[in-house]
Amino acid sequence: MSGDRVTKALLFISSLTILLLSAGIVISLLGGALPAFKEFGVRFITSSVWNPTEGSEEYGAMAFIAGTVITSILALIICIPMAFSTSLFIAEYYNGTRTSRILRSLVDLLAGIPSIVYGFWGFYALRPLLVATGLTDQGFGVFTASLVLAIMIVPYATSLSAEIISMVPAELKEAAYSLGATRREVIFSVVIPSARSGIIASFILALGRALGETMAVTMLIGNANVIPKGLFAPGNTMASVIANQFGEASGLKMSALIAIGLLLFLITALVNYLGKLIIKRFA
Amino acid sequence: MTEINTALTDNIGRRNRTNVRFRYLVIAGAVITVIPIFLIVGSLAIKGFRQINLAFFTQPAPDTFQAMMAASTGDIIPGGIANGLTGSLLMVFLASLFAIPPGLMTGIYIYENSSQKYARFIRSLAEILQGVPSIILGIIAYIWIVKNITKGYSALAGSVSLAIMMLPLIIRSTEETMRMIPVSIREAAFALGTPYYKMIYKILIPVSFSGLATGVLLALSRILGETAPLMLTALGSPAISFDITKPVSAVPLLIWDFYNDPNMVSLVWSASLFLMVFVLSMNLLARSVASKHKYI
Amino acid sequence: MNNTSQNDNVLEIKDLSIAYEPGKYAVNGVTASVKRNSITAIMGPSGCGKSTLLRAINRMHELYPDIQTKGDILLDGQSIFSMSVIELRRKVGMVFQRPNPFPNMTIYENVVAGFSLNDIRMKKSRRDEIVENALRNVTLWDEVKESLYRKGTFLSGGQQQRLCVARAIAFNPEVLLLDEPTSALDPIATLKIEDLLGELKKKYTMVLVTHNMSQAARISDDSMFMYLGELVESGRTGTLFTTPKDPRTEAYLTGKFG
Numbered sequence: 001m002s003g004d005r006v007t008k009a010l011l012f013i014s015s016l017t018i019l020l021l022s023a024g025i026v027i028s029l030l031g032g033a034l035p036a037f038k039e040f041g042v043r044f045i046t047s048s049v050w051n052p053t054e055g056s057e058e059y060g061a062m063a064f065i066a067g068t069v070i071t072s073i074l075a076l077i078i079c080i081p082m083a084f085s086t087s088l089f090i091a092e093y094y095n096g097t098r099t100s101r102i103l104r105s106l107v108d109l110l111a112g113i114p115s116i117v118y119g120f121w122g123f124y125a126l127r128p129l130l131v132a133t134g135l136t137d138q139g140f141g142v143f144t145a146s147l148v149l150a151i152m153i154v155p156y157a158t159s160l161s162a163e164i165i166s167m168v169p170a171e172l173k174e175a176a177y178s179l180g181a182t183r184r185e186v187i188f189s190v191v192i193p194s195a196r197s198g199i200i201a202s203f204i205l206a207l208g209r210a211l212g213e214t215m216a217v218t219m220l221i222g223n224a225n226v227i228p229k230g231l232f233a234p235g236n237t238m239a240s241v242i243a244n245q246f247g248e249a250s251g252l253k254m255s256a257l258i259a260i261g262l263l264l265f266l267i268t269a270l271v272n273y274l275g276k277l278i279i280k281r282f283a
Numbered sequence: 284m285t286e287i288n289t290a291l292t293d294n295i296g297r298r299n300r301t302n303v304r305f306r307y308l309v310i311a312g313a314v315i316t317v318i319p320i321f322l323i324v325g326s327l328a329i330k331g332f333r334q335i336n337l338a339f340f341t342q343p344a345p346d347t348f349q350a351m352m353a354a355s356t357g358d359i360i361p362g363g364i365a366n367g368l369t370g371s372l373l374m375v376f377l378a379s380l381f382a383i384p385p386g387l388m389t390g391i392y393i394y395e396n397s398s399q400k401y402a403r404f405i406r407s408l409a410e411i412l413q414g415v416p417s418i419i420l421g422i423i424a425y426i427w428i429v430k431n432i433t434k435g436y437s438a439l440a441g442s443v444s445l446a447i448m449m450l451p452l453i454i455r456s457t458e459e460t461m462r463m464i465p466v467s468i469r470e471a472a473f474a475l476g477t478p479y480y481k482m483i484y485k486i487l488i489p490v491s492f493s494g495l496a497t498g499v500l501l502a503l504s505r506i507l508g509e510t511a512p513l514m515l516t517a518l519g520s521p522a523i524s525f526d527i528t529k530p531v532s533a534v535p536l537l538i539w540d541f542y543n544d545p546n547m548v549s550l551v552w553s554a555s556l557f558l559m560v561f562v563l564s565m566n567l568l569a570r571s572v573a574s575k576h577k578y579i
Numbered sequence: 580m581n582n583t584s585q586n587d588n589v590l591e592i593k594d595l596s597i598a599y600e601p602g603k604y605a606v607n608g609v610t611a612s613v614k615r616n617s618i619t620a621i622m623g624p625s626g627c628g629k630s631t632l633l634r635a636i637n638r639m640h641e642l643y644p645d646i647q648t649k650g651d652i653l654l655d656g657q658s659i660f661s662m663s664v665i666e667l668r669r670k671v672g673m674v675f676q677r678p679n680p681f682p683n684m685t686i687y688e689n690v691v692a693g694f695s696l697n698d699i700r701m702k703k704s705r706r707d708e709i710v711e712n713a714l715r716n717v718t719l720w721d722e723v724k725e726s727l728y729r730k731g732t733f734l735s736g737g738q739q740q741r742l743c744v745a746r747a748i749a750f751n752p753e754v755l756l757l758d759e760p761t762s763a764l765d766p767i768a769t770l771k772i773e774d775l776l777g778e779l780k781k782k783y784t785m786v787l788v789t790h791n792m793s794q795a796a797r798i799s800d801d802s803m804f805m806y807l808g809e810l811v812e813s814g815r816t817g818t819l820f821t822t823p824k825d826p827r828t829e830a831y832l833t834g835k836f837g
Contacts, residue, residue, distance in 0.1 A: 007480035011395065014388035015405050018454065021447060022408045025415070028426045085312025093309060097644075106317045112566040113323060114508025116535050117555045120542055121323050124552075151319045158316070171679045175743070178637055178673035179750060180291075180665045181696040182302035189696055193683035212416025214511035215535075219542070239418045239511070246422070246515050261422045265415060272414035287669065287751065290699040295665050298698060 029265060032258030039252060044259060050225040050241075052253050059256035061263060066227045067235035068264070071142050071217060072210040074231075075149035079206060082150070083157035084199075090158070091166035092191060093183075104162070111155035119219030122148040127220070136232040140222035143231045148220055149210050157206035164198030164282070165191060197282045204275035211268050214239040238264040324559070331556030334549055339363035339557075343523055344537055350546040360550050364557065366523045370438065370531035371507065374517060377442035377527065378506060382449035383499060389450075390457025391483060397462075406458065413451040420444045421512030429516060438524075438531040441517030445506040452505060456498025460491040493572050500569035508562045510535035534558050588612040589754060589784045590636065595650035597631050597640065605631040607808040608650075613754075613801070618776060618785045620799035620816065622792060624831065628808040629788045630676075633756050636786065637671040638664050654754070665697070672747030673756040677763045678739035680731035680746070687727040689742055690714060693750035713749035717741040717775055737768025744775065748783065755779070757787045761794065773798050792832060796820055804828045 036044055036059060047060025086107060094100040126148065127139035136143070168191050176186045192199070222234025223244055236244075238260045246257050338361065345353075345362030353360045389405065396402035424444035433439055468490060472482045488495065510533075513519075518530040519540060525531075532540075535558060541551035590613040597606040606628040613619045621629040631640075638659060640646040652659045659667050680689045690710045694701065710727070714720040719741045723734070731742055740760060747755055757776070761769040776785060776798055789795050795802055796816060803813040804825075812819060812828045823829045 004479035007483065011388050011392040014385045015392040015402070017385040018389055018405055018408050018412065018450065021450070022412060024427070025412075025419075025423050025447075028423055029419070032422070032426055081312055082316040085309045086316045088309045089313035093306065103313060103317065106320050108566075108570075109320055109324075109563060112504060112563045113559055114510070114535060114562055116508065116510040116538050116542075117323070117327070117559050120538065120551060120555050121326065123542070124548075125322065125326050154316055169679070171675055171677060172681065174639060174642070175673075175675060175679045175681065175746075176692070176696055177639065177642060178668055178675075178756075179693040179696050179746070180668040182298050182665070184302040184305040185298070185696055185698075187305075190681060190683075193681075208414055212414075212418070214416065214418045215539075239416055242418050242422065243511050243514055246425070247518075258422055258426075261419045265419050268414055268416055269411055272411065276410060286701070287694075287697075287699060291666060291669060291697060294698050295663055298665070299663075 025265075029258060029262040032255060033262045035252060035255035036259040039255075044256070045263070048227050052245075057252055059253065061238070061256075061260050063225055063227045064236055064238045064241050064260060065263065067142070067221065068211055068237040068239070068267075070228055070235070071146045071149060071221065071237055072207055074142065074146035075153060075210045076203060076207050078146060078150035079153050079157055079210075080203060083154050083161060083203070083206070086154070086158045087161035087165055087199075088187065091162040092187060095166055104159075107155045107158050110151065111159075113152075115152070115213060115215040116219075118148050118152055119216035122216060122220045138222070140220060141232045141234045142221065142228045145217045145221040145237075148216050149213055152213060152216060153206040153210050156209055157202045160202035160205065161195075161199050164195045164202065167198075168194045197278050201275045201278035201282065204271060204278065208268050208271040208275060211271060212239055212264065214243050218243045327552060327556040327559055330549070331552035331554075334359055334553035335557065336363075339553060340368065341365050344521060344532070344540070344550075345547075346521070347544050347546050350544070350550065354546050354549070360547065362550075364534055364537050364550075364554050366520060366532045367534040367537035367554070369523050369525065370441075370517065370520070370536070371533040373525060373527070373531060374438055374442045374445055374513075374533060375503060375507060377438070378445035378449055379499075379503070381442065381446035382453055382502075386450050386453025387457050387488075387495065390454045391461065391487065393454065393458045394461040397458075406455075409451040409454045412447070413455065416511075417444075417448055417509055418511040418515070420447045421515035423447065424512065424516045433528045435528075436516060436518035436530040438517055438527040438529065441513045441531065441533065442527070444512035444516050445509060448506055448509065448512070449502045452502040453498060456501065457491075457495060460494030460498065461487060463494070464490055497569045497573040500565055500572065504562050504565035504569065507565065508535055508558060510539055514539065534561075587614050589615045589655060590786070591653040591656075592632075592636075593651045593653070595632070595635060595648070595652060597628070597635055597649075598647045599645065601647070604808050606635070609805075609810045611803055611810055611813055613784060613786055615784050616780055616782075617800040618780055618787055618798055619801045619803065620795035621786065621788045621803045621805060622790065622795050622831070623805035623811075625790060627805040629790075629805050630758055632805065633758055633786060633788045636754070636756055637668050637673055639673075669693075669697070669750060670752055671754045671756060672750060672752035674740070674743050674747055674758065674760045676759045678736055678743055680734075680739050680742050682730065682732050684731070685728045686723050686731045686734075686742060689731050690745050690749050692746055709749050713745040714742075716748060716779065717745045718771070719745060735768070737764050737771060740764060740768070740772060741775065744772075744779075748779065753784060755783045755785045757785060759788050759790065762790070769794075804831060806831070 043060060045061055048062035049058050049060045050063060051058045090100045090104050122144060127144055130136055130144055131139040172190050173186050176190045217237050218240035221236060221240055223236050224234035225236050228235035242257050242261055249257055340363055342363040343366035344364060345360055350360045393402045393406050421444050424440045428440035428443050429436055468486060472486045513533050513536050517533060519532045519536040520530045534554060538551055538554045541547035541554060592609055592611045595606060595609045596604055598604050609632060621632060623629045634640055635648060636652060640648055654670060681692060684692060687710055690713050691706055711720060719738060722738060731739060761772050787799060799816045802816040802819045804811045806827050812823060812825045820832060823832060
């Protein structure tokens with residue numbers, strides 16, 4: 001029976017990979033970020049100054065934290081009505097039909113398109129449209145980035161919401177119908193209240209994805225290292241500043257970028273944890 | 284209770300109208316959601332098709348001067364994405380090598396010990412790791428490999444960043460697939476006195492094979508399109524290279540390069556079209572494997 | 580009200596056929612009637628179409644577009660298909676197989692759910708009165724009057740089912756459809772519901788689907804026996820049970836199938 005023990009030991013050892021990996025990620029990020037935090041202290045988070053000029057170097061993450069939070073939340077706001085109606089379409093109005101299956105696969109396709117393709121499409125196809133509206137000169141900025149981000153996160157919010165909406169027991173809906181409620185009334189008084197926490201979790205998880213998205217945002221947000229001054233103003237997110245500046249960075253600047261990576265890691269982990277927590281409560 | 288009847292005759296019309304209106308709103312919202320798919324696929328197909336020829340697959344990317352000459356005369360830009368294609372394949376292959384064996388084994392471990400605290404903790408770690416933005420994994424591979432092992436940008440570093448992305452995906456899909464196997468199958472195997480390791484590779488893995496394959500294919504389609512971590516690790520290279528200690532290109536990295544060079548615009552459409560078709564067909568393949576070969 | 584309201588029959592089912600798939604009839608050419616202020620039991624082995632027939636009476640099948648219905652059902656002489664479905668369901672209440680109080684609503688809110696769902700506003704005092712009456716009618720008032728504002732999910736299965744009956748009768752329907760209302764309950768809770776139905780007969784006409792023959796014998800006035808989608812036999816419950824005319828009815832009643 002020593003074969004059994006060897007197998008069990010092998011499986012256990014392989015499970016250590018992820019443990020070591022996670023610990024390694026946290027330690028490496030902390031270690032890399034340490035010089036920046038030592039130099040600037042809390043100011044690294046609260047300051048929005050980003051000055052790489054040698055001699056007067058100063059790095060603060062606030063502009064990028066703000067850029068990340070603003071674009072992601074705006075993306076979420078745009079995403080909610082789209083994902084909500086699509087999940088009602090798939091899981092309520094056309095549940096179990098061919099139409100529903102087709103729509104579901106189309107939405108899944110959205111999730112399969114690489115981020116850089118979204119960025120490129122946003123740059124060449126969407127940006128000129130926004131310029132044509134006259135709201136923006138160049139078409140770069142928070143709104144353009146958020147719009148593309150919203151399209152990118154719709155499939156994540158939709159598939160989970162749809163799954164949860166389709167799990168609302170038919171007998172509850174029938175009870176409301178038998179009392180004379182219309183479909184809309186059943187949706188608002190039975191379906192949504194029953195599925196509420198699951199729907200909220202699906203949007204939180206979609207937000208978690210938006211926070212870490214890099215390429216599409218980098219290509220559309222305008223890459224200005226300041227707190228965005230308006231919807232159509234340029235800005236920068238935590239992920240996009242890393243993508244843009246990591247290659248030429250060294251010393252303190254490198255440490256500052258790794259520190260931003262650490263903060264992004266913490267924010268996304270927190271948001272994802274919250275989403276998972278709500279789902280576990282729901283189930 | 285005539286009050287009910289009166290109230291109903293008063294409000295039936297209004298309620299039916301809002302009901303119909305809401306239905307249209309839902310349909311409109313769903314249509315708006317799928318419009319971008321057609322716009323993206325359509326514009327890439329129309330504008331990217333022109334540059335797709337044999338050279339596109341067999342030749343490395345042109346330099347900007349060649350592209351400028353071609354663009355100024357309206358010709359097709361010479362060259363292709365061969366250096367990106369080989370680089371992508373090299374790194375995806377290495378990443379699979381690094382991630383699939385421990386991923387499968389960890390998935391089986393979690394499934395086999397799902398009642399234990401440690402296994403559940405490992406599962407939560409995998410969930411957290413899955414949510415980590417890919418750019419952060421680029422930073423990690425940079426710190427670990429670029430700075431300390433290959434002393435410079437390298438295919439190895441790129442592969443490691445992709446492997447870290449892949450690992451939690453494989454772990455979770457393995458565990459979820461195995462959980463769908465009826466307990467009775469396992470018990471039947473044990474009842475016949477099957478040793479543990481044989482039960483795993485003669486029963487668990489074959490029975491869940493299509494599910495495992497689906498998980499792997501979906502993970503591959505995820506990492507094939509990844510750009511951000513590769514910018515920090517593999518960097519890109521104008522030539523075809525198979526040296527894992529040297530920088531290599533990848534299709535998404537080429538798109539990024541082309542995008543930053545105004546002369547290459549028509550090539551970027553083609554490269555994007557190719558990448559999208561490649562990733563989506565991998566995705567579709569995964570789904571068809573999942574639906575066709577179902578033991579469970 | 581037209582002259583047919585003088586008629587003894589509240590419901591007239593005319594040559595009703597229902598198919599889940601084209602050509603596959605779950606209910607096939609059923610013609611029957613239901614008398615006012617009586618309990619009519621529909622019996623038969625599982626899959627005979629009894630629930631399908633019941634759910635046609637409040638047009639529940641319209642929720643599922645694949646289901647096709649032919650024939651007609653008259654309520655007080657008027658075709659139910661010519662009415663607005665809201666109006667129909669206001670006149671025909673329903674109690675389901677498993678207790679299904681709305682988990683997001685309190686007991687109080689559950690009883691008046693018909694009003695809130697239908698957007699009917701009224702004074703608090705009037706609502707209180709309706710809640711108390713409905714809960715008294717289902718003999719639940721004394722058990723829950725202290726916890727009206729708690730969610731209904733803590734109640735026992737039998738209490739939940741009585742709450743569901745209260746929810747249906749609060750809306751004061753003419754007809755109450757009961758789809759195996761006791762099949763998920765223990766014998767004592769079942770007995771309470773049966774007693775309750777006997778009381779409610781004074782006010783409402785009830786159609787009861789049951790696979791429990793003794794229940795049909797105990798509480799129904801009229802019975803229908805269905806087999807393979809067809810109405811095999813119907814009549815006074817006493818007559819049907821003692822002298823069934825059709826051999827299939829006799830086989831069912833003597834336990835040969837089902």
